[in-house]
Amino acid sequence: MKKIVKTLAALSLIATAGATFAQxxxxxxxIPDEAPTELQRKFAPLGAYLEKELGVKVEFVPVTDYASVVTALTSDKIDLAWLGGFTYVQAKQRGKVTPLVQREEDSRFTSKFIASTASGAQSLKDLKGKTFAFGSASSTSGHLMPRYFMQKQGIKPETHFKNVAYSGAHDATVAWVASGKVDGGVLNSSVWDKLNEAGKVDASKVKLIGTTPTYYDYNWTVRSNLDAKLQKKLAAAFLKLDAKKPEDKEILELQRATRFIPTRPNNYKGIETAAREAGLLK
Known part of the structure; x- marks a missing residue:
């Protein structure tokens, strides 16, 4: 009888281990804030790491624009998404989502204002009457927060600049300014630093003319009805990434992170306020 009980207990443990998560x-x-190939390159090592930590297959689902990520997450088409602060706020308005972790850097994020050297501009005021580019209309660091801080300075983009355009991505904004398609633009500090480190910014054509105050930005968010155990294991996997370990260092460097830290909805109250004041959220 004892042998039968032990056997049943063992089988129960095996069954439980094999069905830890419902999926x-x-x-x-x-969010497609950079070129699709770059997003795939950045995610590949992280995806492999998560597969190993979670024991489930991890599949990257590319999307064409910011709105598509919000729609997919709030309609249960995807489980986990890398969102900007504004897209997180938009997703929270449309459905039940839970922000899990953010990079430590995202608690003090900034945007960079740039101009073509040909424009002769040294500041945003010098770009008056010239052309300007934001990133995506739904971008926190490429549109919402820069617009918010500009308006705090009394600069309304639609009247200050001759024309306002949207490049769709941070790296595209730099390319537009470098090519002379626009006289100035704004992008997030992380991509600006990365492009400079990679030698992809021609200093003879593009220059930095300003930096915004700090704000909260990116995070990894899950749909709230994702298996609770899986949510906890996901958060733990991100939090234990350690830059001192060579295998983790590569993942963190590609994510432009020193480490991941927990985050919470209240961190993004400021962005929600900025969006309402800028007329971008009802």
Missing amino acids: DVLRVSA
């Missing part, structure tokens, strides 16, 4: 594929996406 066997974790569908992940990200």
